[in-house]
Amino acid sequence: MERSPGAALTSSPEEEEEEKAADGHGEEAGVEQEDEEEAAPVVLKKGPWTTAEDAMLVDHVRRHGEGNWNAVQRLTGLLRCGKSCRLRWTNHLRPNLKKGSFSPDEEILIAQLHAQLGNKWARMAAHLPGRTDNEIKNYWNTRTKRRQRAGLPVYPPEVQLQLALAKRCRYDDLSPLPGAANAVQALDAAAAGYTSSRPAPLDLARQLAATSQAAQFLSPPPPFSAPSSPWAKPFARNALYFQFAHSSPVSPSKPTRPLHHPATPDLSLGYGVRGADQSRLAPLSPSPGRPRVELPSNQFGQAMPPTSAAAAAGAALPDHHQHQNAASLEKMLQELHDAIKVDPPANGDAERHGGGGAVLERHGGRENKLDGQHRDDDMGTLFDMMIPRLNAPETVPLPPAAASPNHSGSTSQHSSDDQDPSTADLGVDLPVAGGASPPDQDWGLDGVCQWSNMSRIC
Template sequence: MERRSPGAALLASSSPEEEEEKSAAAEEGRHAAMAAAEQQQEEEDEAAVPVALKKGPWTTSEDAMLVDHVRRHGEGNWNAVQRLTGLLRCGKSCRLRWTNHLRPNLKKGSFSPDEELLIAQLHAQLGNKWARMAAHLPGRTDNEIKNYWNTMTKRRQRAGLPVYPPEVQLQLALSNSKRCRFDEFSNVQALDAAASAAGYTSSRPAPLDLARQLAATSQMVQFLSSPPPAFSAPASPWPAARPFARNAQFFQFAAHHSSAVSPSTPMHPADLSLGYGGGVRAGAEQSRLAPLSPASHGPRVLELPSNQFLQPMPPASAAAAGGGAAALLPDHHQHQNLNAESLEKMLQELHDAIKVDPSPAASGGGGGVLERRHGGGGENKSGGQHRDDDMDTLFDMMIPTLNAPAAAATTNHSGSTSQHSNDDQEPSAVDLAVDLQATGGASSSAQDWGLDGVCQWSNMSRIC
């Protein structure tokens, strides 16, 4: 079902004859409109009567006038369009029309699976920052992405499915775990409150509970190690785990990571991150994700995701968002590409590292949640410090993405969260997604991210 707007028709005709006809018609209409506009402009100048601007759908002639104007004067100064061309549209409307429909190199048609996955990853990382997401999808507009996302989430929520694909959920869990250790808050309650105040909602796990996240991931590993389920589910609508072929321009893979890891290949923890050479990202040029915004070159500013899902989530989504293991369960057949043993080992180390000390020890200033859990009190510099060092090592093995930028903060355990909350610098969900995909690792769920092994794809129109 592809409907074309008048503007789209103007730019993309189906045959040369039609194109010629339309072009001629457009040209004719343009001249007529321009002449009329000039006359109207003169009259208006004389009368100085406020012009009643038109609303609603754009006509072909209006489009032609706008295109002509941009051709002559370039983009920008949209309020001058009405004055210069007589087009009875406000500047805002002109800009929107140009941006969303008339601008060259616009990609029309439905999103490709790669684009869909990229959108999910970007959304997990950025929240409802449509314009910034659009910057990563050439030819796509923010409005288009917004419409797609809203429709998709609505559909999925109605079907009781989590919004994010399993790999993105896993990335969220891992990145939040990483972020958690830098929190300078003294207790989980404070973290909860802060996260809530910062706009985190139930749809995205606030970066506060490492243990909960680990429990979820741990259960996922158990699932990975368990025998395959009896059912055979249809393929996920999300692209199977594989390197981004068509979106390669967004990611700069390290060559040696382009090959998939076979199930029999023991996976070194560093391989989880894939593509970071020695585990250190030296700079933006090594990032496989293009800078998310020009701001990424400037001072780092804490930017939290905007509100993503204020409405209550279905149990599956809530479980995933809150760290529930079920929604993290990927397709079993593709799990086999993930080395479960390695993951399990790493998780064991993580568990060891964050063993909760039930005694409510007071942290010695600047101590975060983990330090409190490690033992608190005077142990901060002995056992606690030791454990924190272990955590450093472990996290750095798991998410070396952060090594370079986070190095300073790692040594400063009272570092502010802002250094790691920025979406350009934090352990990027996108980074991790690509990592996992490049290995044929965590993959799309054949159960459509469902919890119970019951395929729910039949509920989803346009996806099956």
């Protein structure tokens, strides 16, 4: 917990001094409160804060720092409970708060974080400097409500696709394609959330969906189900492939960031908005130990039932089935590879595709034009990472090239409660949004084809 352990109940000499000062503060409330304190319990005020109250609180924090909120009322005469003071400070008065609407980068990041964390607003806020949990919560709830009412997917296409991919990687059942049509429908639904002058963002994904084996990646369509088994691990690491390389070249064989949560699909696309103030907040550091598995608490709608999720995620296959899967997967990956090789648009500006297609396109986009060899390497590594899982899903270690010294134990079976939660928030090194993106970074969200542009749809 982030709290000042030293927040003592006793008054320091400094506080006593202020306590005396509060008596003669001239603030009516303070005087009244002192008087009332003699006779009757203080009736604390509720409702909107006045500027005078704000000033008192700011002054108090300036003198004493944050924490010890219950002392505020005692020291300043402010007729507010400590809880209310803390809330007011964190949500409105503390410095470096960013007001105004969320940027597209922030919106995408919120969606990613929500897909990964669920309604963990405070943790999400830690990735969005200057934003408060309350702000994020309000934003998400209203946005979600609106989109649900409109019958639109809660998550933006790129996040949704990743969810589907993550989920698909837990489905080791590579049987024929009953879900292919559903997958296309799901992608259509996702794309319906787009108003774009560009090519449909999920065209490429739809191509994949229409492709015999690759389509299985995308079926069935529930937006999220928490992974919980080693079968989720391949994607967690394969997700490296889907990361953008704007901050570090994507090369699964040479990961530049710690490996990911062993049981949580990494949804980070690297929508990195590398804020200048990234250091301001204590980062949710990738744990050197075992990230805590935490399921989103509310996933709106068709989350996979626990039983089926467990079955899908945890079922180990007989060896012969695994080999079949290996062969199918090889074919599927080849198709995926081929799909990625799709020529860029005639104008050569791949980023203009933006949106969900960017999941794949960005990888080869302006910021990271991988040559064929590089792609081959990536796909090879991706394949290498997945196949051993199929052959020995329970114990196969990470390929050495992909292993991280910081996560040497990340592939073993972990309990979820043997780690300091403060360092186990995420198994991934999520970007910190905030500040201005460097001008030379373009995530392909140019304001036209954005999930956020659907905000008024209802």
